Amino acid sequence: MYTRAKTDAAKVGPTQPESSPEPGAVSEQDANNANERLLIRMEVMMETMRTDIVSQFEQIVSGAIRKEISAVCEPLQRKIIAHDQTIANLEDTATDHDAQLTSLNATVASLTERVGSLTQKCEDLEGRSRLNNIRVVGVPEGSEDSRPTVFVAKLLQGLLGLDGEPVLDRAHRTLRPKPKDGELPRPFVVRVNMFQQRCVILQKAGSSGPLFHKGKRVSIFPDFTTSVAKKRAAFAKVKKELHSCPGVKFGLFYPARLHITPPSGQTHKFEDPTLAMDFVLKRLKTVVIPESV
Template sequence: MILVKDELKRSIERIQNKLDAHGVILSELERGATDHSTRITELEANVGSLTTRVTYLDNRCEDLEGRMRRNNIRLLGIPEGVEGPRPTESVAGLLQELLGLDEKPLLDRAHRTLRSRPREGEPPRPFVIRVHFFHVRNDMLKRSGDASPLLYKGRRVSIFPDYTTAVAKKRANFGDVKRQLRACPGVKYGLIYPAVLRLTLPDSSTHRFEDPAVAADFIKNRVKKAVMPPPGL
C-alpha cells in the first residue's frame, strides 16, 4: 500500500508540475496577446492617421497639378510632323488660322504628348499647349466651341482644356447627364471646375451636383416634369 501511495504521490506531483508549467505558459500567452492587442490598436490608429494624411496630400497634389494646367489646352487631330522643328511657333500660327484670331496667340510652349510616335493608320498624338495669358486661353476655348466643327485641311480637329486624368474622368461621368439636359428647353447648365454640375432652371433657381447619379435623378423627377410638355400635347 505504501508503495502505491508513493507512486500516486509522485504521479500527482508530476501532473501538478505540468499544470504549473502550463499555467506559466498561459500567463505568458495572455501577456503577449494583450501586448499584441495594444500594438495592433496603436498600428490601426497610425494607419488611419497616415491614410488621412496621404489622402490630404493626394488631394493637394491633384489641386496643384490642376492649377499648373490652368493655362493649358489640348489640340487633337493635327497630323504628325506638320509642326516642323519649331512647334510652338507653328502651333501659334495654326491656332490663329483655325480660330480666326487677329494675331498669333502668345504661347509659352507647345509639344506632342509624351508617348511613342503612332504607327501608320493610328491617330496622331495630341498637342499640349500652354497659353501665356489665361483670358486668351479662355477666348480660344470659346471660339473653338462656337466654330465647331473645326477643320484643318479637311480633317476635323478639336480643342479642349487640359485636365488631369482624375478630373477628366470625373467630368466624363457627367456625359450622359449633359445629353439629357440638351433635350430640356430653357435649362442652362455647365460644369464648374473640377467637376460640379450647375443647373439654372427656367424659374431662375440654381442647383449644383457633384454626383452624376443624384443629378440624373433630379433631372428625371424634377427638371423633365417641369420643362417637358405632357405626352400627347
Template sequence: MLAHTETIKEVEGAATQHSDDITRLQTEVARLTAETAKLSDKCEDLEGRSRRNNIRMIGIPEGKEGTHPREFISQLLTDLLSLDQKPLIDRCYRSLRQRPSDGQPPRPFILRLHYYHVVEDILRKATSSGNLIYQGKRIQLFPDYPPTVVNRRREFTPAREILRNKPDVRYRLLYPARLIATHGASTQQR
C-alpha cells in the same frame, strides 16, 4: 494559488496595455488618413494650377507639325480662331504615348501658353466657333486637367449624353467635377 493570482494580474495588465495601444494606434491611423487625404487634395490642386496655362488640342494628323510644332500650332490657332495676333506658346508637344499606327487617332498636342488670358480667349473662341476643321479633320480644344479630375468628370458622360439630346435643357460642367443643368427656371446640381 498565489502564482495563479499573479499570472492573472499580469495577463489583465497586458490586456489593458494592448487595449490602450490599440486605441492609440487607431487614433494615429485616423489622423494619418486625414493628413494623407489633405496632402492628396493639395497635390491635386497644385497639379491643376501647374496645368492652368495648358490646352489639350485633339485631332491634328501626325506629322503635320513638321520640325517646329510651336510655330505650326501658333499659326494654326491664329488661322482657325481668327486671332488678332499669334499666341505666345512656351512649349508645344504631342502627348508622350507611343506614335499611333495607321487608322488610329493621332496623339493630342499639349500647349503651354505664356498668358492665362490668352488661354481663356482661345477656349472661349473655340467653344463659340462650333466645329474647327483643319484639312478635313475636326480639331477640338480642351483645358488640360489632371488625370484625377478627368476621371471624376468622365463619370458625368452618360448624363451629359442624355442632356445633349434634350432641346430645352442647358448644362455645363464646372471645375473640378460638378454638373449643372437648367430647364426653364429650374436648376439642378450634382
C-alpha cells in the same frame, strides 16, 4: 375381568420413571446457539481478514500505481509548467501588441486623414498649374516638324480665325510612346501665356463648328488632371439630356460641379451625376405627347 387386569398389572410391575440427562451433557438447542455464535465470529474474522487483505492490496497497488503515474506524469508536469510559462509570455505579448495596435490605429487614422487632405491639395495644385493649358487632339503625327510651339500657334490662328498668333509658352505631344501607323496620334499639350487668351481659344473652339486640319478632325479641350477628367466625364449623359430641355441653362464648372438654371431662374448645383440626372428627369424633362393620327 377386574381381577385379571389387576393380575396383569402386578405382573408388569411398577412403572419405570423417565431417564434424566446425564450430568455435563449439552442440549441440542445450546449446541445450535453455539454453532451460530461460532459462525458469526468466523464471519467477523473473515470480514476483518478480507478488509485487511484489500487494504494491504490497495496500498501495494496504489503505491505501484503512484510510482508508475509519477514516472509517466513527471515529464508531462514539466511540459505543462513550461507551457504555462509560454502561455503567460504569449498573453503578455498579446497585451503589448493590442496596445501597439490601438496606438497604430489612431496613427493610421490620423495619417489617412492627412494623406486625404494632402491628396486634395496636390490635385488642386496640379489643376491650378494646368489652368493655362489646352489640349489639341487629332493633329497627325509629324506635322509639327521640329518646332511644335510655332506650329501649334499658327494652327490655332488658322483653325479659330484669331487676329494673330496666340502667345504660347510651350507645346508638346503627350509623353506616351509614339503611335504606329494606323493608330490615333498623340494629343498636343499647349500652355498659353495668358489665361484670358486661353479662355478665348476655348470659347471659339466651343462655338465653332467641326475643325479640320489636312482632312483630319481636330478638337480643342481644357487640360484637366485624370481624376478631374473622369469626374467631368460622368456628367456627359446629364448634359446630353439638358440639351433637349428648352429654356434651361447649364454649365460644368471646375472641378466637376454642374450648375443648372431652369426658366424659373433658381440655380441648382450638383456634384453627383446621379442626383443631377434624377433632377433633370423628374423636374425638367418635358413629356412629349405623340400627335394623334
